[in-house]
Amino acid sequence: MRHKALASLACALFLSTVTSAIALRTYGLQKVKIGSFRVGVVADEEPKEGLTHLGDLLGHLGFPCDMVQRGDQLLEPSRYSLLVVFESGLHKLGENPSSIIFAQAKERTNLLWIGPGLKQINQEILAKAFGLRSISEDSAESYHVAYSSSTPTNVKIFHEVVANVELAGAKAEGYFVDAASKRLFPSETWFRHDAGGIAYFFAYDVSSWWNVDLDSPWSRPARLVSAIQLTSSDSPAVTLRPYPRNLASAFICRIEDVDPLHTSSEWLSRAHRYLQEHTARRVPLSVALVPVHVDPGSGLEIRLGSNSAEPVREWLRAVIGGRGAIIQHGYTHQNGAQRTGAGAEFIVNGTWTSYDDQTRRISSGKIEIERALNTKVLAFEAPHYKLNEDTLRAIEGLGFKYLLDDSNSPFYGIRFYDANTREPSLATIPETLSYIPLGSSVDQGDKLKETIDQLSAYQGILLLYNHLYDDAAFTIGLRTMEYALRKGNAWTPNINQIGRFAFERARAYNGFSVTYGSEITVRMGSCSERGLTLSVNSQDRISWVQVNGKEWSAFSANYVILPELPEPSNTVLIGFKEQSSLQPLSALWGLGLLGITSCAAFRFAKRAFGVN
């Protein structure tokens, strides 16, 4: 009888442990939402390079954002944590944009003003919201402006309009200087307005003229990123990191302009050694391949599938075997009487070739590569980056997913099938580190390292392309790759891998929203890639995470690495205080369970083994 009672008690305790654990996990705390983290862009939607750059930057750095529409959108309280304002978009704020901006400032919305246009704002409100007084606006030449000097970089000023402002409480982050480095007036300012928010001001259009200054091509995006980060630093910001698994940068090496005539023993030997060095460091190569070499002058035409191209095919197969990828680089990389490599393919004497002609050439090249190498080609690069809307239509129609382009931006660019559904159709991977010219010196390598430093600071893509012209190009390319890897935590994908990730990330980014209260709620679209990372800017450490209602453990103090997101809309809950449902059971429970299980199990075991 006593034994039965003991066994019953053991069972009851065990069952109560199980049910209480399950019950505690099922019913968590009720959540209260009190704010949202979102960037609103006030700009005219007419396509402009600056706006495209800003959109790509916000998308790449994973800020939830949208264009502010004319109407009452801005009247919703706490809709935006940061408002980026261009002069071109002021008309969207109604008859009196000054009062709307002031109302936002009073609601503690952070403000970022880009470029001239302050004259349209009431001076009193300008002083209260931005801590500035507007003096005048004119071309940079008229003020003898040469640079905007700020720490750590100088930004070259081109033929553009700049604003002359006076500080009225704001702090200068940078000053315009003339060619003799004489300080003129503030070029960047920031101000904490009465409600506590931050207002940042650029006196020049920092979103334009990217990749124009040859000495420091990416200083403008660096300044813009820095300003956005400063203005977002107060609110609990959650961003979608650009690379998987919390990796800090992405380095891609592209071998350029390889064609079936690349069969010289010197080039092939260099290419094989280059591949070996990269494979040894687990860095794949991506090869921009021209499938047919032609020289109309001598009547020469060599196709990738021809016998004479076997040595280069062998190298290409080794590249693919080393986790590399092939990019189709046009069909013949020439037009008319030019020889391969000499000219753009889709534009002749300033006239674009027809859609049908472009489709035919690209399709023939794709078939040639896929037959010769028995691989699927998903990435395309237009010869000399010359492409138009017809080229884009043609490559989308032929099943290409990734485009290599010189978009003057260090960020992913995503093209969508439909602006409403936001279903991505093409991911653009920009060239950012330029190429290694013939006969380069060591200086070229140093310049590349400086550019890597600049891009790495804000997670820009590191894409180097190398023709492997000579041994100097070999050495510089290798050292550049090693330098990028030494910075640590670098992702080294091939072009298909980064393209696929950009594509899937764009799906998840579609519908990305962040609301915060006692915990942070993130909503995202679907993503078939694992490892998307949410970076969380909060003073508290992340304590628990739930993905679509289930506990998730891959997180650290300030980031979460996500699993696949299968649903069209996925919810990630991020908590900072130990949730009651997740609290571990006390030691008493554990020891009680241990004792009772020991008693019951020992009794059972003794009986099983016939011990009296």
Place this chain on the structure above:
Amino acid sequence: MRKKELPKNLILCVTLAFFFSYFEYYYVVLDGIPYREIYHFSVLNIPPYVLFPLAPALAVVAFSPLIDDLLLHRADWSERNRMIVLGCANFLCAVTLYDGLYYAFRSTFPLPTDPLAGFWIRSGEASVLGVVNLLGVLWPTWYFVAIPVVISVYVAYYIS
């Protein structure tokens, strides 16, 4: 089962558990992050590859003396019952060890790329039964059932 067979079988189970655990943490990875940390498990928060084939493989080894005797028609029913109980204990021992070693590797010899490097088990990683906080360290609740069962069976077997 003869008494000298138990240590042999136990060593085999322990070795296999160590191997599976080592293999899972250091080799079943995606760009340096163990799959266990990246996958979202739908059944009781247990990785599907544990349910099959890992657990069946451990079970085959744990019950191998029983399987051996059944094939050779060596033992009577009472002996078979004892072997079933011992097989269960071996299996539980192997599974517990396999699970614990995974977190031991992570906390003591972590992969440099693992975001949870240096961490012992975290509450979100436990199966549906949760964890117990004992002396400031979290332990899966099911260890508190499995370990006494295993020890009780071994002790009873030796004193029998």
